[in-house]
Amino acid sequence: MVATAPTYTISWEKLPDDFVLPDDPxxxxxxxxxxxxxxxxxxxxxxxxxxxxxxxxxxxCATVNGKFVVKAPDWAYVRxxxxxxxxxxxxxxxxxxxxxxxxxxxxxxxSEGGEYSVKATYPPGKFFFYEQVLHVPNYxxxxxxxxxxxxxxxxxxxxxxxQSVNEQRRFWIPEMQLFLGxxxxxxxxxxxxxxxxxxxxxxxxxxxxxxxxxxxxxxxxERQHAEQERQRAEQERQRAERLAAKLxxxxxxxxxxx
Numbered sequence: 535m536v537a538t539a540p541t542y543t544i545s546w547e548k549l550p551d552d553f554v555l556p557d558d559p560x561x562x563x564x565x566x567x568x569x570x571x572x573x574x575x576x577x578x579x580x581x582x583x584x585x586x587x588x589x590x591x592x593x594x595c596a597t598v599n600g601k602f603v604v605k606a607p608d609w610a611y612v613r614x615x616x617x618x619x620x621x622x623x624x625x626x627x628x629x630x631x632x633x634x635x636x637x638x639x640x641x642x643x644x645s646e647g648g649e650y651s652v653k654a655t656y657p658p659g660k661f662f663f664y665e666q667v668l669h670v671p672n673y674x675x676x677x678x679x680x681x682x683x684x685x686x687x688x689x690x691x692x693x694x695x696x697q698s699v700n701e702q703r704r705f706w707i708p709e710m711q712l713f714l715g716x717x718x719x720x721x722x723x724x725x726x727x728x729x730x731x732x733x734x735x736x737x738x739x740x741x742x743x744x745x746x747x748x749x750x751x752x753x754x755x756e757r758q759h760a761e762q763e764r765q766r767a768e769q770e771r772q773r774a775e776r777l778a779a780k781l782x783x784x785x786x787x788x789x790x791x792x
Contacts, residue, residue: 543600547602564678568609569588576731579740585613592626615632637670637709638672638673676716680727685705712732
């Protein structure tokens with residue numbers, strides 16, 4: 535017997551309103567926080583255009599061999615939709631309703647989530663779905679405990695290729711003109727590893743509380759500088775008064791001296 539590769543036909547259809555979406559809980563309490571952190575810094579830095587959206591555990595759809603397939607990545611970024619936002623409240627069908635997601639991310643947890651599954655038969659595995667069905671340019675798999683990020687990019691051969699990190703252990707995402715990498719620190723009462731963005735000049739895209747702290751420090755520095763200038767001006771005034779007093783004591787009019 536000779537094994538043959540399964541064949542499949544892909545189409546892009548709107549998910550019926552009566553389609554029952556999975557209502558599975560998230561695998562880990564950290565997943566929503568990790569996803570929210572990614573979106574927040576993009577938005578604050580102006581890297582989230584009006585027609586773009588990010589999602590968390592939200593259905594990405596396609597029809598494979600006449601059957602609807604829905605995968606809900608832990609985080610996804612879509613650069614532009616072509617329909618009113620009200621039409622993608624329940625799910626999103628790329629090509630029909632807008633662009634293919636620029637990036638999808640999966641956060642590994644204790645349970646097996648099939649992030650590496652290349653199963654082609656129905657229902658297809660996540661890796662296969664993102665690679666061979668959606669053709670997502672960037673697929674990342676993040677291990678929160680170790681801070682390890684694997685990034686796969688869709689290549690000219692129509693396959694995912696595992697990318698190498700740069701010297702700062704970050705990945706360049708050309709479609710977003712940003713670097714993505716692991717970062718260790720605290721947020722929302724959680725100390726551990728996070729995914730962070732950096733711009734082309736290696737500036738970290740800040741979270742809200744970091745931006746507020748930086749603004750506070752900037753205001754404090756400006757106030758300190760203003761106080762130093764006031765004290766300097768006061769010292770100059772006092773020096774001028776002492777000089778004028780000495781001139782008057784010598785019988786000279788300070789106003790007549792150039």
